[in-house]
Structure formats: C-alpha cells, structure tokens
Amino acid sequence: MNDVTLSINGKAVSAATEPRVTLLDYLRDVAGLKGTHAGCEHGVCGACTVLVDGDPVRSCLMLAVQAEGVDITTIEGIGGLGARAGELGIIQDAFCEAHGLQCGYCTPGMILAAEALLSVNAAPSEHDVREAISGNICRCTGYVQIVEAIMLAAKRLRQRNDTSAPDLTPA
Amino acid sequence: MKPVRFDYKRPATIDEACGLLVSDDNARILAGGQSLIPMLSMRLSRPSLLVDIAHIPELTSLVETETHIEIGAMVRQANARASAMVKVHLPLLFKALAFVGHPPTRARGTIGGSIAHADPSAEIALVAATLGAEIVYRVGGADEIFDASSFFIGPMLTLAPPAGCLTKLCFTKAPAICGTGFHEVAPRKSDYALASAAAQINAEVGLGVTGIYLGVGSVGDFPEPLDVDGLIGTSLDDAVIGDVVHAAMEAVETVEDLHASAAYRKRVATELAIRALRDARDEISKDLNQ
Numbered sequence: 001m002n003d004v005t006l007s008i009n010g011k012a013v014s015a016a017t018e019p020r021v022t023l024l025d026y027l028r029d030v031a032g033l034k035g036t037h038a039g040c041e042h043g044v045c046g047a048c049t050v051l052v053d054g055d056p057v058r059s060c061l062m063l064a065v066q067a068e069g070v071d072i073t074t075i076e077g078i079g080g081l082g083a084r085a086g087e088l089g090i091i092q093d094a095f096c097e098a099h100g101l102q103c104g105y106c107t108p109g110m111i112l113a114a115e116a117l118l119s120v121n122a123a124p125s126e127h128d129v130r131e132a133i134s135g136n137i138c139r140c141t142g143y144v145q146i147v148e149a150i151m152l153a154a155k156r157l158r159q160r161n162d163t164s165a166p167d168l169t170p171a
Numbered sequence: 172m173k174p175v176r177f178d179y180k181r182p183a184t185i186d187e188a189c190g191l192l193v194s195d196d197n198a199r200i201l202a203g204g205q206s207l208i209p210m211l212s213m214r215l216s217r218p219s220l221l222v223d224i225a226h227i228p229e230l231t232s233l234v235e236t237e238t239h240i241e242i243g244a245m246v247r248q249a250n251a252r253a254s255a256m257v258k259v260h261l262p263l264l265f266k267a268l269a270f271v272g273h274p275p276t277r278a279r280g281t282i283g284g285s286i287a288h289a290d291p292s293a294e295i296a297l298v299a300a301t302l303g304a305e306i307v308y309r310v311g312g313a314d315e316i317f318d319a320s321s322f323f324i325g326p327m328l329t330l331a332p333p334a335g336c337l338t339k340l341c342f343t344k345a346p347a348i349c350g351t352g353f354h355e356v357a358p359r360k361s362d363y364a365l366a367s368a369a370a371q372i373n374a375e376v377g378l379g380v381t382g383i384y385l386g387v388g389s390v391g392d393f394p395e396p397l398d399v400d401g402l403i404g405t406s407l408d409d410a411v412i413g414d415v416v417h418a419a420m421e422a423v424e425t426v427e428d429l430h431a432s433a434a435y436r437k438r439v440a441t442e443l444a445i446r447a448l449r450d451a452r453d454e455i456s457k458d459l460n461q
Binding site: 019020043058063065131 | 173174175176177178179181201204205212213221225249272273274275276278279360361
C-alpha cells in the first residue's frame with residue numbers, strides 16, 4: 001500500500017492505496033465522488049475526464065499513486081460551492097439549455113473538457129470546441145448540441161462581467 | 172481495479188531508475204502511461220514493478236544547443252506542442268504533434284514514452300525516424316545512442332537495450348529555409364492512423380535544396396524513412412514528386428488488418444507522401460525564388 005495525498009475540489013484527501021488503483025477508482029471509491037463516470041476504463045471514451053492541475057486528463061489512464069500532490073477538479077467541483085452548493089455552473093446550465101445531454105453518461109467528461117478549453121480560450125471557434133472534445137465519445141445526444149452548449153457557455157462567460165450588453169439568447 | 176498487483180517505485184535520478192530495472196527483469200518504466208495503463212487494465216502487460224520516471228528532473232528539460240534541440244524523455248506532448256523552441260526549430264514535429272491523440276492524452280503522454288512504446292502508427296516515432304533523430308538510452312551508467320531511422324524493428328519492437336532508460340531525443344535544428352508536410356488518414360480524429368506521411372525539405376539561399384526527408388507510418392510494422400535523394404536538384408514539380416514517391420513506395424511492406432487492406436494502405440500512404448512533399452515544397456518556394 002502507498003499513501004496518496006492530493007487535493008480534490010480544493011479539499012485535501014489522504015488515503016493508503018494499492019499502486020494498481022486508478023485515479024478513477026480512487027475518486028469514486030476512496031473519495032466517494034461518483035460524478036466521475038467509469039466508461040470504457042481503458043482510455044477510449046473520455047467519460048472519466050477530470051482536471052489535473054487544470055489540464056484535462058482521463059482518470060482511468062492515471063494511477064492514483066501518480067496523482068500524489070496534484071490538484072484535481074471533478075464534476076462535483078464545477079458548480080456552486082459553499083453557500084451556493086447545489087447550483088449549476090455556467091457550463092452545466094448551458095448544457096441543460098442547449099439540450100447538450102440526454103442520458104448524461106458522457107456529460108461530466110464533456111463538461112470538464114469544456115472547462116479546460118474555456119479556461120484558456122474565452123472565444124473558441126467551433127473547430128476549437130470540436131478539437132477540445134475530440135477525446136470524448138457521446139452515443140446518444142449527438143455532438144451538434146454539445147458543441148452549441150459549449151459555445152453558449154463561452155458566450156455567457158464572456159458576458160458575465162459585462163453589464164452594458166446583457167444578451168442571454170442562445171449562441 | 173483491473174490491473175494485476177505490482178510494486179511501484181518513484182526514483183529521483185536516472186541511475187536509480189536503471190538500478191531498479193536491473194533489480195527486477197519484469198520491471199517496466201511508467202512515463203505518461205497513456206499506452207501502458209490501458210495495457211495494464213486489459214492485463215496484456217503484467218509487470219511486477221513499475222518505475223515511475225516522472226519525478227526525475229533531468230528528463231523533463233527541453234534544451235537548445237547550437238545545432239540541436241534535445242527533448243527530455245518525460246517532456247509531455249502538450250508541453251512540446253506549446254514550446255516556441257519546437258515550433259521554430261522543429262517545424263515537422265510541431266505539425267505532427269497536432270495529430271497525436273487529443274488534449275487529455277497529450278496532457279499526460281510523453282515524447283519519450285511514444286518512442287519507447289513504438290506503436291507503428293505513432294506520429295512522433297514517424298518524425299524521429301524520418302529525420303534520423305538520435306535516441307539516447309542510459310544503460311549501466313553509460314549513454315547508448317541509437318539512430319531513429321533504424322531503431323524501430325517491428326510493432327512495439329525496438330533496438331532498446333533491456334534495463335535501459337530512454338533519457339532524451341536529439342533532433343537536428345531545421346535550417347532557416349525549411350518546408351514541412353504531415354498528413355494522415357484515420358477512422359476519426361485522434362484514432363490510430365491507417366496511413367501517415369511526414370516530409371521535410373531543407374534549403375539554402377544560393378545552394379537550393381540541400382536535403383529531402385520523407386517517411387511513412389501506420390502502413391507496415393514500423394515507421395519507415397524512404398530514400399528520396401533523387402529529388403534533390405530536380406524541379407520538384409508534381410510529376411517528378413509523384414514518380415519518385417511511387418518508386419520509393421514499391422519496396423515498402425504494408426500490413427493488412429480488420430480496418431484496411433494492405434493495398435489500400437499502400438495507395439493511401441503513397442498519396443499522403445506526395446501531398447506532404449508538395450506542402451513542404453510550397454512552403455519554401457517563396458524563400459527560394461527571392
């Protein structure tokens with residue numbers, strides 16, 4: 001067993017774990033955060049995508065022992081925190097509004113991939129969005145509405161602090 | 172939890188890593204893990220010890236010398252792609268990196284890991300083989316250097332010494348006048364390519380074209396550099412490029428699998444090689460005609 005200490009959504013977590021445990025299993029079974037979905041579990045589908053120090057990473061392709069000391073963001077850390085717990089984040093809200101999800105299985109991975117993109121690119125083109133989610137497979141909703149949701153979220157994030165021109169129509 | 176049980180060690184130096192590899196002949200190096208961890212999960216790989224080289228500072232450096240760019244084995248693909256040094260001095264590698272996996276795998280995947288893993292469709296290995304990069308391994312306290320153009324000998328098979336640790340890749344810097352092209356065909360973006368081609372043309376004012384490099388990947392058991400020296404001194408027009416590429420591709424052995432026939436792969440690789448060379452030519456034609 002190896003001790004693994006890391007930060008998940010701003011909270012320090014420490015637990016002893018076998019080296020063969022993936023970060024995905026650590027998040028779900030040790031930290032109890034079931035929002036990160038286990039899909040293919042060998043790096044094909046992208047459902048388990050989380051942010052590691054801000055970068056999008058598939059948590060099934062990383063061992064928990066490799067995550068020693070890193071800062072992880074999961075879907076549970078994307079919405080409102082503290083007093084606003086339970087509220088949707090801007091990207092989550094845009095997915096609801098643009099019908100960017102149906103069964104919801106790929107959604108946490110899609111939203112974290114979108115978060116990673118929008119944190120470095122405030123005004124992405126449709127090509128940028130498709131590139132950012134190229135590692136995430138959706139099998140029911142279809143990518144058109146997912147791309148629309150991310151473009152809508154980008155627009156709202158840009159206008160968040162701009163009170164002169166509030167425009168909430170879909171992108 | 173799907174992999175078999177194994178031990179895990181996190182050495183701080185290359186020599187410590189090499190010592191661990193010698194101590195257990197079923198030990199494997201863990202770099203970015205984007206190929207090894209799926210193999211562990213499917214139990215295709217059953218190591219008794221994983222040696223995680225991510226915490227060895229020497230392996231994460233990108234160094235520019237007068238003539239070369241030296242890329243540490245643990246440099247992440249995303250970092251190499253974001254590096255101005257790579258963009259300016261290794262334009263072919265820069266182009267190819269856009270085709271490697273997708274953002275989440277590039278964030279973890281490493282340059283050295285891709286070389287050591289030696290997947291026949293790997294873009295980084297294709298660029299290294301095409302340009303004849305130097306692959307440096309540390310074995311028993313000494314460095315052993317391999318020429319990338321002959322390093323890959325089969326699918327996931329290389330000349331890498333047992334118990335050796337890949338430390339860096341050395342690429343010759345591209346000259347001021349240099350054109351490149353990279354193309355691949357894959358079932359979908361970021362999937363394994365069915366055929367790929369990389370080309371670079373070096374030139375100097377007054378001398379004209381001084382070197383032409385072409386390689387094809389994904390079609391055979393390993394990335395293969397092709398001899399297109401016959402193009403040097405020619406007009407490099409479409410007809411000449413087509414003839415030389417068709418002749419060079421004749422000897423290339425292509426493989427057949429569920430996804431594509433050998434004949435399809437050869438046809439596509441030939442066309443992609445022609446397009447890559449045309450791209451490279453078009454990039455330098457402006458500079459040469461000045």
